[in-house]
Amino acid sequence: xxxxxxxxxxxxxxxxxxxxxxxxxxxxxxxxxxxxxxxxxxxxxxxxxxxxxxxxxxxxxxxxxxxxxxxxxxxxxxx
Amino acid sequence: xxxxxxxxxxxxxxxxxxxxxxxxxxxxxxxxxxxxxxxxxxxxxxxxxxxxxxxxxxxxxxxxxxxxxxxxxxxxxxxxxxxxxxxxxxxxxxxxxxxxxxxxxxxxxxxxxxxxxxxxxxxxxxxxxxxxxxxxxxxxxxxxxxxxxxxxxxxxxxxxxxxxxxxxxxxxxxxxxxxxxxxxx
Numbered sequence: 581x582x583x584x585x586x587x588x589x590x591x592x593x594x595x596x597x598x599x600x601x602x603x604x605x606x607x608x609x610x611x612x613x614x615x616x617x618x619x620x621x622x623x624x625x626x627x628x629x630x631x632x633x634x635x636x637x638x639x640x641x642x643x644x645x646x647x648x649x650x651x652x653x654x655x656x657x658x659x
Numbered sequence: 660x661x662x663x664x665x666x667x668x669x670x671x672x673x674x675x676x677x678x679x680x681x682x683x684x685x686x687x688x689x690x691x692x693x694x695x696x697x698x699x700x701x702x703x704x705x706x707x708x709x710x711x712x713x714x715x716x717x718x719x720x721x722x723x724x725x726x727x728x729x730x731x732x733x734x735x736x737x738x739x740x741x742x743x744x745x746x747x748x749x750x751x752x753x754x755x756x757x758x759x760x761x762x763x764x765x766x767x768x769x770x771x772x773x774x775x776x777x778x779x780x781x782x783x784x785x786x787x788x789x790x791x792x793x794x795x796x797x798x799x800x801x802x803x804x805x806x807x808x809x810x811x812x813x814x815x816x817x818x819x820x821x822x823x824x825x826x827x828x829x830x831x832x833x834x835x836x837x838x839x840x841x842x843x844x
Binding site for chain 2: 597599603604605606607624633637639
């Protein structure tokens with residue numbers, strides 16, 4: 581199952597290295613409302629663990645973490 | 660026999676359990692303080708990566724810029740700082756501004772940093788200046804050291820926008836003792 585219907589914003593962090601996927605997501609999540617959903621695309625293999633940790637520390641829910649070829653896709657819901 | 664390395668389906672986090680929430684369900688905001696003492700490129704990189712990432716993780720972050728680290732905060736258009744000849748000589752030998760940071764080794768008159776930045780671009784790594792700007796946008800406090808400013812002859816108007824008023828060692832220590840983590844970089 582993929583959540584695509586209510587994505588408020590997409591952060592394209594493909595080709596970007598640590599810590600840009602997280603930092604760019606943090607900047608983007610500031611601009612959306614509570615409960616809104618953000619999609620992040622990344623190619624940094626370290627980002628999977630980073631988003632798990634980031635979701636835990638910030639409380640923004642990591643709804644989905646998938647990989648398609650070399651592209652990681654994360655769906656997060658703002659707390 | 661060959662060993663096969665398998666990646667777990669669900670990656671395990673590095674830290675299993677975070678601090679328990681308070682009675683009211685809230686989790687204490689963590690604080691990070693970085694003392695940026697070195698103006699070297701690789702250390703400035705470490706400082707800006709950690710600060711921006713911590714702020715992205717909704718930590719309260721302050722960076723205290725002292726000694727050579729202070730030159731990191733000087734505006735890009737300021738070529739020379741200082742009022743007397745010794746302070747000016749210092750700035751001539753150590754060009755201020757985050758874009759002019761040198762490597763502590765393999766600098767080779769700027770060849771090292773040039774290659775590093777070229778590699779960074781190739782691998783999608785942000786430069787310290789971009790990271791510092793993002794850190795500021797995420798609320799990181801940039802605090803210069805008063806003593807370093809006086810000794811190096813650097814004035815508040817020569818520093819980039821958004822820098823807080825300069826403080827002394829006692830104030831920096833107060834920040835550090837209240838923080839959950841403090842780093843000297």
